[in-house]
Amino acid sequence: MNKQWDVIVIGGGAAGFFSAITCAETSGKRVLILEKTAHVLGKVKISGGGRCNVTHACFEPKPLTAHYPRGGRSLIGPFHRFGASDTVEWFEQRGVTLKTEADGRMFPITDNSQTIIDTLTHAARAAGIKVQASTGVQTISANDHFSLTTNKDETLTADHIIIATGGTRLAAGARLAEALGHQLIPNAPSLFAFNIADARTDDLPGVSVPLAEVSVDGMKLKATGPLLITHHGLSGPGILKLSAWGARDLHDRDYRFHIKINWLPNIKVAELESKLVSKRQTWGKRRVRGHCPFEAIPKRLWDRLCEAAGISTDTIWSQLGKEPTHKLITELNAGSFQVSGKSINKDEFVTCGGVKLKDVNLKTMESKLQPGLYFAGEVLDIDGITGGFNFQNAWTSGYLAGTAIADI
Ligand SMILES: Cc1cc2nc3c(=O)[nH]c(=O)nc-3n(C[C@H](O)[C@H](O)[C@H](O)COP(=O)(O)OP(=O)(O)OC[C@H]3O[C@@H](n4cnc5c(N)ncnc54)[C@H](O)[C@@H]3O)c2cc1C
Structure with a gap:
C-alpha cells in the first residue's frame, strides 16, 4: 500500500x-x-x-x-x-x-x-x-x-x-x-435507561405511555416524552432525554437518585380530581382497578397505580373515598421512584x-x-x-x- x-x-x-x-x-x-x-x-x-x-x-x-x-x-x-x-x-x-x-x-x-x-x-x-x-x-x-x-x-x-x-x-x-x-x-455515558425495582413497574415490560414528564428530585432536571417500561425499569425518549441532560450530574450521583413521574402531564390536578369524582357517579358499580378513565394510561399500569394508592381489587367507583382519590392523584402526577442504576439503551x-x-x-x-x-x-x-x-x-x-x- x-x-x-x-x-x-x-x-x-x-x-x-x-x-x-x-x-x-x-x-x-x-x-x-x-x-x-x-x-x-x-x-x-x-x-x-x-x-x-x-x-x-x-x-x-x-x-x-x-x-x-x-x-x-x-x-x-x-x-x-x-x-x-x-x-x-x-x-x-x-x-x-x-x-x-x-x-x-x-x-x-x-x-x-x-x-x-x-x-x-x-x-x-x-x-x-x-x-x-x-x-x-x-x-x-x-x-x-x-x-x-x-x-x-x-x-x-x-x-x-x-x-x-x-x-x-x-x-x-x-x-x-x-x-x-x-x-x-x-x-x-449519555442516553441510558434507568434501573428501577418497584411494584408499580415490575413485570410490565413493553407497557408504554405516549407522554410523561419526569423530574429528578433535588435537581433542576426535567424532561417530557414517551415512556417505556422495560425488564429493568424505565426507558423511552423521555428517560433518554433526561439521561442526556443529566449525564454528568447523574454520573456524579453514581446513578442513585429519586425521580417523580407525571404520567398525565397535560392534565391539571383539578381536572384529574373532577374526572375521578365524576366517575364515582357514572361508573358507580364498576371496579376502579378494572376501569381506567384515562386513555393514555395502559390498563395494567392503571391497576398498579391503583394498588399503590391502596385501592383493593374489588373497590367499586362509588366506594372510592377522598383519601385513596388523593393518593391516586399523587400516583398519577407525582409518583416517586428510586433509581438504583443505569442500563445501556440498545x-x-x-x-x-x-x-x-x-x-x-x-x-x-x-x-x-x-x-x-x-x-x-x-x-x-x-x-x-x-x-x-x-x-x-x-x-x-x-x-x-x-x-x-x-x-x-
Ligand atoms: C446502538 C447505537 C445506535 C445509535 N443510533 C443512532 C441513531 O439512530 N441516530 C443518531 O443520530 N445517532 C445514533 N447513535 C449515535 C451515533 O452512532 C454516533 O454518534 C456516531 O456513530 C458517531 O460517529 P463517529 O464517526 O464520530 O464515530 P463512530 O461511528 O463510533 O466511528 C468511529 C470509528 O473509529 C474507529 N476507530 C477508533 N479508534 C481508532 C483507531 N485508533 N484507529 C482506527 N480506527 C479507529 C472505530 O472502530 C469506529 O469504527 C447510535 C449509537 C449506538 C451505539
Missing part, C-alpha cells in the same frame, strides 16, 4: 466517511480511511434499531442546537454551514429519500441502515478514497508532516489528519489527540466528553494547537439527545473538516 497520503482519516465511522468523501469529491486529494475493526460504519449498521435515524426534521440552526446537552452553543455556526436540510439534500442527491416520522426523526424510506452504508461506501469508492479496515492507528507524531504507526507495524505519512475515532468511552482514539497536545473532557448510546472545543476552530474543525490536524464526530466534546442529532453532528463536523482540507 502507498505510504504517503494527502489526507489520512482515522476512523471509518459516519464522521470519518463524511469528511473523507467531502474532501476527495471536491479536491481530488488522495485520501485514506483507516478503520481499526474489520467492518467500517459499524455503528451506522446498528443505529436506530437497524433503521438509522440519519437526522432530525429541525431545519433552523438555533432550534437544532437546543438538542445538544453539550456543545450546542458551539454548533450554531457549523449548522449554518451544514445543517439538517443539507444532510437531507446530500442524501437526496445520491438517491436516498429520507422520511420524517411524527416525532421529527428522519430515516431512509427503506427503513434499513444498509441504505446509508451503501450510499457512503459507494460515494467513497467513486471519489477514489482508499479504505483499509482492521488497521488501528497507534501513534501519531507531527513534524513537517504527520507520521502514523498502525497495529500492522506500518508507518504512514500524511499532510493532513482527521481524527474521527468516535466516542471516548474506550478513550484509545482520543488519546491520539491527547498525544498531540489536546485536552480531553472526561467521558461519561437503540442508541453515546458518550459525553471528548476533545475540548476551545482548542478547535469550529469553522474548519482544525486544531488550534496543531496545524493540519482536524476532528470530526463524537470524538469532540459534543453530544445530542436521541433523535438523529448525533449523526447530524457527525455529518456537520465531517463536512466542515473535509471542505477545509479540500480548500487548501
Whole structure:
C-alpha cells in the first residue's frame, strides 16, 4: 500500500466517511480511511434499531442546537454551514429519500441502515478514497508532516489528519489527540435507561405511555416524552432525554437518585380530581382497578397505580373515598421512584466528553494547537439527545473538516 497520503482519516465511522468523501469529491486529494475493526460504519449498521435515524426534521440552526446537552452553543455556526436540510439534500442527491416520522426523526424510506452504508461506501469508492479496515492507528507524531504507526507495524505519512475515532468511552482514539497536545473532557455515558425495582413497574415490560414528564428530585432536571417500561425499569425518549441532560450530574450521583413521574402531564390536578369524582357517579358499580378513565394510561399500569394508592381489587367507583382519590392523584402526577442504576439503551448510546472545543476552530474543525490536524464526530466534546442529532453532528463536523482540507 502507498505510504504517503494527502489526507489520512482515522476512523471509518459516519464522521470519518463524511469528511473523507467531502474532501476527495471536491479536491481530488488522495485520501485514506483507516478503520481499526474489520467492518467500517459499524455503528451506522446498528443505529436506530437497524433503521438509522440519519437526522432530525429541525431545519433552523438555533432550534437544532437546543438538542445538544453539550456543545450546542458551539454548533450554531457549523449548522449554518451544514445543517439538517443539507444532510437531507446530500442524501437526496445520491438517491436516498429520507422520511420524517411524527416525532421529527428522519430515516431512509427503506427503513434499513444498509441504505446509508451503501450510499457512503459507494460515494467513497467513486471519489477514489482508499479504505483499509482492521488497521488501528497507534501513534501519531507531527513534524513537517504527520507520521502514523498502525497495529500492522506500518508507518504512514500524511499532510493532513482527521481524527474521527468516535466516542471516548474506550478513550484509545482520543488519546491520539491527547498525544498531540489536546485536552480531553472526561467521558461519561449519555442516553441510558434507568434501573428501577418497584411494584408499580415490575413485570410490565413493553407497557408504554405516549407522554410523561419526569423530574429528578433535588435537581433542576426535567424532561417530557414517551415512556417505556422495560425488564429493568424505565426507558423511552423521555428517560433518554433526561439521561442526556443529566449525564454528568447523574454520573456524579453514581446513578442513585429519586425521580417523580407525571404520567398525565397535560392534565391539571383539578381536572384529574373532577374526572375521578365524576366517575364515582357514572361508573358507580364498576371496579376502579378494572376501569381506567384515562386513555393514555395502559390498563395494567392503571391497576398498579391503583394498588399503590391502596385501592383493593374489588373497590367499586362509588366506594372510592377522598383519601385513596388523593393518593391516586399523587400516583398519577407525582409518583416517586428510586433509581438504583443505569442500563445501556440498545437503540442508541453515546458518550459525553471528548476533545475540548476551545482548542478547535469550529469553522474548519482544525486544531488550534496543531496545524493540519482536524476532528470530526463524537470524538469532540459534543453530544445530542436521541433523535438523529448525533449523526447530524457527525455529518456537520465531517463536512466542515473535509471542505477545509479540500480548500487548501
Ligand atoms: C446502538 C447505537 C445506535 C445509535 N443510533 C443512532 C441513531 O439512530 N441516530 C443518531 O443520530 N445517532 C445514533 N447513535 C449515535 C451515533 O452512532 C454516533 O454518534 C456516531 O456513530 C458517531 O460517529 P463517529 O464517526 O464520530 O464515530 P463512530 O461511528 O463510533 O466511528 C468511529 C470509528 O473509529 C474507529 N476507530 C477508533 N479508534 C481508532 C483507531 N485508533 N484507529 C482506527 N480506527 C479507529 C472505530 O472502530 C469506529 O469504527 C447510535 C449509537 C449506538 C451505539
